[in-house]
Amino acid sequence: MTNPESKPVLTTRQGHPVHNNAQQRTVGTRGPATLENYQFLEKIAHFDRERVPERVVHARGFVAHGEFEAYGTIGEEPAAVYTRAKLFQIKGERTPVSVRFSTVIGGRDSSEAARDPRGFAVKFRTADGNWDLVGNNLPVFFIRDAIKFPDVIHSLKPDPITFKQEPNRIFDFMAGTPESMHMLTWLFSPRGIPANYRTQDGFGVNTYRMVNAAGEAVLVKYHWKSQQGIESMTEEQAAVVQGQGLGHATQDAYDAIERGDFPKWELHVQIMSDDEHPELDFDPLDDTKTWPEDVFPLRAVGMMTLNQNVSSFFNENEQLAFGTGVLVDGLDFSDDKMLIGRTFSYSDTQRYRIGPNYLQLPVNAPRPGVKVATNQEGGPMSFAVDNRGASPHINFEPSSVAGLATADDSYQEYRPFVSGQIVKAPIARQNNYAQAGERFRTMPQWERDDLVANMINLLGQCDKHIQEKMIWHFTQCDEAYGKRVADGLGLTV
Structure with missing residues (x-):
């Protein structure tokens, strides 16, 4: 339906044409208003709910889309030597990606010139489903055990009474947390205030595993190397930028993509055999440590290019959801204590913020052609039913009638051997300084x-x-x- 001016006609979400979008229905011209104002009630009720809860951390962010092109190799060797993950195997293979850069501590409308780690989260939409690589622009973190995550964030957030970010609170926590010295040395140097999102590196921070077709595994760290170089700001330079606006980094990235100056990052990995490495003076699973590059060199894997801005900030940024547990075949967890804790926390946060069916949203769904087949049912805002095979009546497994079957288990599963007492104890090789x-x-x-x-x-x-x-x-x-x-x-x- 169109009006005489050939514009599409305004409707309600039910598809009903709206004949008057300026006045409620009232008793007389002065009112009172009547309760059956359906159009008004639907409009205002949706408006009241058009913001989802703000992220506790990483509230302010910039999202862009692009692609990752694999080299087919990891360093000088075929990628298959280390992993069977399909996205790395073929030279020139392109995988769609969505990337979210963010500040960590500030709120949704805070300054992008603040001293703060920057989130660097990448969603790969691979042929085997999604892979999320969720990290930061600095290679280490404040703590090595996820049980302290609420504490470190509380210390960095504003005081719960005065609502001011207080150095006394921050350093009170850090002084009692010796492993934070490495991160503090990075954060309070100019690297703590990137000039913009394009001129910063990214790091997976956590230690992961890669697994090949034979079921052999190695430990791995991920690095994103900016092809635009590294640029940072001092406190004085950042104050000037912040005085001119709060969103300089978002504006810079958006404008660069719009003019065709597409930013690029090369993905590198460091690889280490999967054991305790007693020859090192630190534990390789400790997120407060880096692996020395002269011993564990960076090996190039592929190139990421961002070439498309979002068409809806809310749909593609506020509702874009990441999780460290989102891995594909050939990529695996390590025993990193921070990684295990993050894997629960991230997905749990998304279920709280966006709802239990957040993975049905287009921005979070796998790419077209990847079939989703589950027996999950219902929940708020469910708008689709996953594939269930021949009969929609069977939403359980196993079934002799119809339904879904488990995947072929002929692949070689990596089965590390672990033993020891179940304890609450710190790692042995801390070497905090x-x-x-x-x-x-x-x-x-x-x-x-x-x-x-x-x-x-x-x-x-x-x-x-x-x-x-x-x-x-x-x-x-x-x-x-x-x-x-x-x-x-x-x-x-």
């Missing part, structure tokens, strides 16, 4: 100066006993590190 000190010493001088200045500025707002504890930690990392901060605070080491 060595890599933080190495990072400090290998920074360019201007980055060291900026790091020290930032620490002095923020710790200057903290209680003296917290200052002293943090200086002690910095000194364990590097003597000059601790002394420079101490001097700036008027304290002795």
Whole structure:
């Protein structure tokens, strides 16, 4: 139906034409309004609900779509040596992707120039279903055990009474968490404020496994290398940018894609045999550590290009949902304590925010041609029934009548052997300070100066006993590190 001006006619969600979109139905021209104002009630009730709950972390983000092109190799070797994951096997194979860059601590309308880790989440829509690689722009994290995740985020979030982000709260937690020194050294250097989303690297952070066709596995770390280079900002530069607007990074990425300057990242992996590696002075499953690249070199896997902006911010950004448990055949979990905790938390968050049927949404569904066949049933906002085979009456398995069958189990499953007491205990090789000190010493001088200045500025707002504890930690990392901060605070080491 069209009107005389040849515009599509406004309707309700029921498809009913709307004849008056400016006035409610009332008793007389002044009212009162009547309860049977169906069009108004549907319109306002939907408006009241048109925002889903804000993400607790990663609330503000930018989404773009593109493709990942595989090299067919991992480094100099065929990809099949390490993994049977189909998306890596053939040179030139293209896999559609959706990427979400984000800030972590700030709310949905916060500044993109704030000092904060940046989320770097990639959804690959492979021929075997979706794979989500959910990481950050920094290679390590504050903690190594997921049970502390609510605590570290609470310390970084605003005070629950004053609603101010307080350095005293942040460093009170960090001073009692020695493994955070490596992440703090990254975060309070210029790397903690990327110039924009295009000029930053990405990291899977967690340790995963790759499994080949023979059922052999290796440990793996993922790295995204920006082909635009790395650009960061000092606190002073960021203040100027923030004074001009809160969304500079989103604007930069959107404009680049619109003008055809498509950003690219090359995917690399580090590979390690799947054992405890007693020769290392750290545990390879510890997310507060990096693997030395001279021992475990970066091996190129493929190139990702972002070439399409979203057509609906809400549908493709607010409702885009990731999870570290979303893996395809040939990619597997490791025993990384953070990874296991994140795998429950991410998907549980999506069910809370978007609903139990969030995977039916087009932005989260597998690519066309990948058939979804489950016995899942109902729930709020269900708008489709998954394939159930020959009979829609059979929604259980096994059934001798119809229904679905389990997949062919002829593939070689990786079955690591583990043994030990069930305990609540820290890992044995913590080495909380060595890599933080190495990072400090290998920074360019201007980055060291900026790091020290930032620490002095923020710790200057903290209680003296917290200052002293943090200086002690910095000194364990590097003597000059601790002394420079101490001097700036008027304290002795």
